[in-house]
Amino acid sequence: MTRVVKNTPGLFQMLQRFFTNFIGWMNGAGVVWVFALMFLICADITGRTVFDSPIRGVTEMVSLSLVACVFLQIAYAIHRARLTRAEVVVGKVEARQPVLASDWSAVLFGVGCLMFALLAVGAWPDFTRAVRTAEFAGVEGIFTIPVWPIKMLLVVGAAVAALECLRQLAGRLAESARLGGGAAASMPRLAALVVPVLIVACVAILWAAGVEQRTVGGVMIAMVLMLIALGMPIAIALLLVGFLGLAILKQDFGIATRTLALAAEGTISEYVFAAVPLFVLMGLFVNASDIGRDAFRAAQRIFGWIYGGLGVATVAANALFAAITGISIASAAIFSKIAVPEMVRQGYTARFAVGLTAGSSVLGMLIPPSLLLIIYGVIAEVSIGGLFIAAVIPGILLSIAFAAGVVLMAWLTPGFVGHVDRARSDARSMSWLEVLLGILPVFVLIILVLGGIYGGVFTPTEAGAAGAFAAMLIALVKRRLDWAKLWEVMRETGQVSVTILFLIIAASTFSRMLTLTELPQDVALFLGDTGLGMFGFLAAYLVLLIILGTVLDSTSILLILLPLALPVVGELGGNLIWFGIVTVVGIEIGLMTPPLGLSVYVIKSSLDDESISLGTIFAGAFPFVLITLAITILLMAFPQLSLWLLGL
């Protein structure tokens, strides 16, 4: 191998460079496509409301587009290491056993390569038939589009992703060699192979032994949790174990392979899933337009007179901001830059300032619009609009609880909060007109998006498109958007969305496998029969949310738990909208708990201040963990808090 490289270094490097560029081009195409969807949907809205002529086929086009966008961008996401994974264990190994860590990483890319290759192979027959039979979507004589290009992009995208994994694998092996992993280090290096060997053995035993389906289900759940803990990208772990489980249950690798492709194409090709990229796009435009800073200054002016008022203003600005963005990472990043320095300047301790910022950033996921609620809605098949409305009171409740907590702590625990000096606020000079202008864009977007959904004018997908478009206009008016910034927003939208949508595909594969084991149905019946009741179930569920929340990200928890939990809630007669609200609040706790707390990580990375450690932020956020927990229990106990606005 090395000799080949030595003989033709130019060619090999050229191929490498071309491949990297190719991945970039594919990604660019996907990025532009998502952006175009926003215009298409806005054109449809305008067409039907202003000119009384809807654009026929928008639903079909949007639904089909999503699969294409995901597979155009997935290789780039792998290239940029964007697939979500739990890095806690891996990080520790990396420090002590760099060679082993590098080898293990190679194994993980090997698995990724295998899964994407299987996807490409599984999608191939469907693609060739679509070409052969000129398969179309839509209705002949009214509106049709050929489906082979979408199916081709699935095959090509998966194949390119497999190649990218292969390239990364080679890179890791080279890295191991460079780190001195020669023959002397062969023992630890072999350790990287223990897990794959165990998995193969486990599958072989389950395959041959013909065990009960439920047992297979149990083993598969354990396997996926172990692989996630070992740092396998969560989507890859779910795909792999879903695939293996299907093969065992059906005693057929062919069915399992074709099912991978069916899930990849069939899971997200629905109009409602377009809400994911559109709300991400809206959130990123909102970030770009500096609305956060204006809202914060306005809130300072409004709440500055209270003792601890700056803290209250941080909560209020976060709540306002949350009402126009669906992604909480955004809030954490922005407010750590604008609120933390201001609070420190006015005498708050750094620990409290960062903790409060971490705490109030989780409001973003509860106060609508919310990406988590959208994902819950599509998985549980309940109205996203309904979820948004249901989250309003809980969101306000949590905000008030945070604000009250801040004021109480400022009075009762000055050592923790710091010695606040209100006189140092620079927002006092702000005129009320400035305050009004500062929060005007926020209210425009709230009325457009939430008003549009509540009034029934928009579906959630359309609200996302309209909201993104309006946020873009605001950013343009405020002169915060040039071409470079626009491209950055679009590309980041693509990467965030593709990571989530691909995770949804993977989780769906896993949950289809679980369905075949009948385990979820059995668990539901069992819990329904035991008389444990809704109360017992909720208690156990909350504990699970908190435990998983320590190490997993919110979307993954949602996607892993729901297939098991939803049948139980149905069996116990719980309202699925209410359950969505308590799930999302419960999941938010995990954003603030160690070792993996996403909000805390984001704050750490956007602070640029070495003196504030992760531990400090976690400690500062702890009171807000307790407050969120209390509110979760309150919402569990009183479903009416969530359902009242819906008139249920």
Add this chain to the structure above:
Amino acid sequence: AQAETVRLTVAASHTTALPWVGVMQSLVVPESNRRLEAMGSPNRIRWTQAYGGSLYKYENTLEAIEIGLTDIGWVGTLWELSKMPLQNVTYYTPFSNDDYQMLFEIFNELHEALPSLRDAWAGHNARFLGGSVLDTYHLMTNFPVDSVDDLNGRKILAPGPSAAWLEGTGAVPVDGGLTTYYTQIQTGVADGVLTILTGAPPYRIHEVAPYITLVGLGSMLTGGMAINLDTWNGLPEDVQQVIDELGAEYSRGVANELGVRYERGLESMQAEGAIVTTLPLAEKRRWLDGMPNIAARWAELTEARGVPAREVLETYMNAIRERGGAPLRDWDRGD
């Protein structure tokens, strides 16, 4: 023969609340083992049931059986216009037949008689067991309809092939589904909907579109219960026999359930303030006179793809007439 436990998965993209899914759960699954036992067969079926879309969604009802993800399932051919054009002939022949009992019998027989219908399933590694039908389509609107002229300029929800039924009326077809109709009419995206009455009450459509005009655009074949061909070929003979029997009974079970729900639905909506009128025959003829020959157009496009659509169209129309049905237009004759 040696006693055998056959493992079979039965699945559907929709919940058992819908007749064409519910009947699989209430009839096919329990009855199969009862019959095997009564026959003195040593074989039993161990069923794995997965309804409600937990295994696959509505776009994949055919593919899921084809690849063997499920063994038996309900296939919605109405969503497979490209892959299963022939099974959609009813959607291109409106005003032909309101009798859903007659419709499933016709199609179960046509599947025996016409190789092209069976081949369509076999081409997707599936075997047709029994058809599923829908009650006839009517209009629900937020304005009264006394003549077909009242539709002129209105926006009417008519998804899929039913959009063609509005051609010539001057109405604008709007896309949608049962779950979105209510909001779409409430917010003025549409003024009414072409729908089946058994589907309307749970979605409260009559609250926003209280004028129910009984039009009778026709009962439709939506698909049917089918089994993966590899699975079928591996089944013991007596199990095959029982499943075939249950296929025919499945069709009847779905139709009977529809009958019950149709009467109940109409009554309940009327009790809640819906105004029910019947479109006069003369108006229906005027509606048809304005409509281009959508059956001929469909047959031509489909024949161009190498599928014998004309034969199915003619055989279907003949079958209705032979059974004493009275199609308002002979779609297979003239242009």
